[in-house]
Amino acid sequence: MSNPLSQVGGNNCVMAIAAHPDDVELCCSGVLMMEKMQGKQVVIVDLTEGELGTRGTPEIRRQEAMDALQVMGLDARENLGLPDGFFQSDKESKLAVIRMIRKYRPEIILTNAPNDRHPDHGRAALLVKEAAWMSGLRKIETELDGIAQDAWRPAYVFHFIQDRYLAPHFVYDISPVMEKKLEAIKAYKTQFNTQPDEEPQTYISTPSFLQGIIDRAAMMGKMVGTPYAEGFITEKMVAIGNFDHLIQNIT
Numbered sequence: 103m104s105n106p107l108s109q110v111g112g113n114n115c116v117m118a119i120a121a122h123p124d125d126v127e128l129c130c131s132g133v134l135m136m137e138k139m140q141g142k143q144v145v146i147v148d149l150t151e152g153e154l155g156t157r158g159t160p161e162i163r164r165q166e167a168m169d170a171l172q173v174m175g176l177d178a179r180e181n182l183g184l185p186d187g188f189f190q191s192d193k194e195s196k197l198a199v200i201r202m203i204r205k206y207r208p209e210i211i212l213t214n215a216p217n218d219r220h221p222d223h224g225r226a227a228l229l230v231k232e233a234a235w236m237s238g239l240r241k242i243e244t245e246l247d248g249i250a251q252d253a254w255r256p257a258y259v260f261h262f263i264q265d266r267y268l269a270p271h272f273v274y275d276i277s278p279v280m281e282k283k284l285e286a287i288k289a290y291k292t293q294f295n296t297q298p299d300e301e302p303q304t305y306i307s308t309p310s311f312l313q314g315i316i317d318r319a320a321m322m323g324k325m326v327g328t329p330y331a332e333g334f335i336t337e338k339m340v341a342i343g344n345f346d347h348l349i350q351n352i353t
C-alpha cells in the first residue's frame with residue numbers, strides 16, 4: 103500500500119542550513135562530501151553572514167565561504183542575510199528558509215545543534231526544524247523570482263553536534279574525507295588563522311580549537327570502529343531498509 107504522504111520529485115538533494123558560515127564546515131562537511139561522492143546534489147544555506155564575529159569582515163567571510171565550498175566541491179551556497187545574533191524563528195525568517203527548501207527540494211536537511219554554546223545555534227535549529235515542516239503546507243504560498251513554488255517537506259531534519267558535547271543518535275563515517283574537511287575549515291583564514299596576527303585571538307582561532315575538531319571526529323569514529331565520524335541528533339526515528347547499509351566494523 104502506498105503511503106499517501108510519500109512524495110516523489112525531490113532533487114536527490116542534501117541541504118545543510120546553519121546560522122553562521124563555517125558551522126557547516128566544522129560540523130557536517132564530512133557528511134556533505136561523502137554524499138556528494140555518492141551522486142547527491144549538495145547545497146549549503148547560511149542564515150547570516152556572521153557579521154558579529156570578532157575577526158574578519160562580512161566581505162572577507164563571504165569569500166572564505168565560497169573558497170570552502172570550492173574545497174568541498176559542493177553544488178551551491180546561498181546566504182539569507184538574516185541578522186547575526188538577532189534573527190528569530192519568526193514569520194519572515196521562516197518564509198526565507200521555506201523558499202530555499204522549495205527551491206532545492208532536499209530529502210535530508212542538516213542543521214545546527216538544538217542547544218549549544220552560541221545562542222544562535224539553538225535558535226537556528228528551531229527555525230529550520232519548523233520551517234522544514236511548514237514548507238510542506240501548500241497553503242503557505244511562496245514565490246521565487248516571481249514564480250509560485252510547490253510545497254515540499256524533507257523526510258528528515260538532522261541536527262549536527264557543535265561545541266557542547268551531545269550524545270549522538272547516529273554517526274556517519276567520514277574517514278575518507280577527513281583531510282578535506284580540515285582543508286575546508288582552514289579556508290576560513292580569518293577565523294582559524296593559527297599564526298599570530300594583529301586581530302584579537304578568539305576561542306576558535308587557536309590551534310587547540312582545531313585539534314578539538316579532530317579529537318571530536320575521532321571520538322565519534324571510535325564508537326563504531328572507524329577513524330573519524332560526525333554525529334547527529336534526530337527527533338524522527340531513523341529507519342533503514344537493509345542491514346547492508348550498516349557499517350559492520352567489529353568493535
Ligand SMILES: [Zn+2]
Binds near residue numbers: 121122125220223
Ligand atoms: Zn556558529
